[in-house]
Amino acid sequence: MRYFIEIAYNGKNYYGWQRQPKQISVQQVLEETLSTLLRKEIKLTGAGRTDAGVHAKQLFAHFDFEGIGDFDDFIFRMNSFLPKDISVKNIFEVKEDAHARFDAVEREYEYIISIKKDPFSQDFAFQINNIPNVELMNQAAEMLLTHRDFQCFSRSKTDVKTYNCTIVKAHWEAKNNRLIFTIAADRFLRNMVRAIVGTLLDLGYGKTTLEDFKAILNSKSREKAGASAPAHGLYLTKVIYPDNIKL
Numbered sequence: 001m002r003y004f005i006e007i008a009y010n011g012k013n014y015y016g017w018q019r020q021p022k023q024i025s026v027q028q029v030l031e032e033t034l035s036t037l038l039r040k041e042i043k044l045t046g047a048g049r050t051d052a053g054v055h056a057k058q059l060f061a062h063f064d065f066e067g068i069g070d071f072d073d074f075i076f077r078m079n080s081f082l083p084k085d086i087s088v089k090n091i092f093e094v095k096e097d098a099h100a101r102f103d104a105v106e107r108e109y110e111y112i113i114s115i116k117k118d119p120f121s122q123d124f125a126f127q128i129n130n131i132p133n134v135e136l137m138n139q140a141a142e143m144l145l146t147h148r149d150f151q152c153f154s155r156s157k158t159d160v161k162t163y164n165c166t167i168v169k170a171h172w173e174a175k176n177n178r179l180i181f182t183i184a185a186d187r188f189l190r191n192m193v194r195a196i197v198g199t200l201l202d203l204g205y206g207k208t209t210l211e212d213f214k215a216i217l218n219s220k221s222r223e224k225a226g227a228s229a230p231a232h233g234l235y236l237t238k239v240i241y242p243d244n245i246k247l
Contacts, residue, residue, distance in 0.1 A: 001067065004060050004094050004245075005030075005044070010085040012123050012232065015052040017059065026050075026086060030061070033081045037074070038065055047100045047239045048107060051191065053231030055124070058089070060239050062100040098245040106168065108184040108238035111197045111229060116177045125178065126233035132204025134172050134179065140203050140213045141170040144183075144196070151220040153195035163189060163220075172200075184238070191228055199226035 007030065015023035019031075027044055034042040044061040068074050071091050078088040114125040121127075144167045151163035169184040181197055199216060202208045208216075208226075216224045 002062055002064050002094050002096050002098055003068065004062050004090075004092055004098070004100060005088060006058060006060050006090040008057050008059070008087050008089055009055065010123075011050060011053050011055045013085060016054065017046050017048070017050045017056075023052075026056075027061075029083065029086060033078060034063065037077055037081065038068075040065065045100050047104050048188070048236070049190065050234075050236055051194075051231055054234045054236070055232075056236040058238055059236055060100045060104075060241070062094065062098060093247050094245050095247060103241055103245055104239050105242060106184055106186060106238075106240040107188060107236065108169070108182065108240075109188070109193045110235045110237050111181040111183075111193060112233050112235070113179040113181075114177065115174075115179060118177070123232055126230050128201075130205070132179075132201055133206070134174060134204065136210070137200045137204045138172050140200055140210055141172065141181075141183075143214060143217065144170045147217050149220060150189055150192060150217075152216050152222055152225045153192045153199070154189035154222060155191045156222050158190055160189060165189065165192070170196075182237075194228040194231065194234055195222070195225055197229040197233075201229065202226040 009026050014026050017026045019025050019027045027046060031042055031044050042063050042065065044063050046061040047059055050056055068091065075088050075091060112125040114121050114127045115131055117127065148164045150165050154163055165185045165187050167183065167185040169182060171182060173180050183193055203213055
């Protein structure tokens with residue numbers, strides 16, 4: 001039987017989702033917990049990777065096991081074993097060939113910026129002191145919707161076969177002393193969202209222009225784009241699947 005597990009986590013103490021040879025990851029903690037409870041070695045396949053320090057409000061992974069039993073009881077036991085910064089939200093059975101990564105049709109991220117000093121959000125939002133030109137940043141964000149090749153926002157050392165992504169949503173919103181950037185696409189490259197945010201902030205602070213932004217998109221060069229925004233302001237917020245993967 002194949003199951004999807006839905007989780008959320010505070011990424012501060014982890015070197016991302018994916019297992020690392022010498023550093024603790026969210027995947028490692030979950031696999032060890034599942035293996036302990038089910039008394040069998042469990043391997044998880046996640047919907048994607050989050051970098052070190054990045055948070056997730058929703059991430060799915062799949063694993064195979066013959067018969068979990070009562071889902072509510074199992075979720076309770078999982079959460080009792082897991083550290084406080086990782087939680088299991090749901091578990092459900094899916095088709096045998098359902099895949100957490102390849103079957104996802106859309107992923108959504110939020111990047112949160114605090115525009116006033118807030119001691120309670122220092123680990124969960126990027127603190128800035130001067131408000132950028134949000135209207136100009138939104139004009140640039142609209143360009144992302146019609147562009148396809150995002151090599152300029154990808155890490156230089158990566159093993160992807162294509163840099164093409166279809167972005168369906170990209171906009172900034174000012175809310176409660178925060179700037180929130182929401183972006184959704186069929187897929188994302190490693191470091192892509194943080195690189196986009198950093199480049200848009202350069203525009204918002206007048207370091208670059210809309211013409212510069214267009215040139216960066218067409219350059220396919222990471223060196224032309226801005227510095228990546230800090231990891232702790234980034235959240236994976238949603239992963240969408242077709243309804244027919246569930247049993």
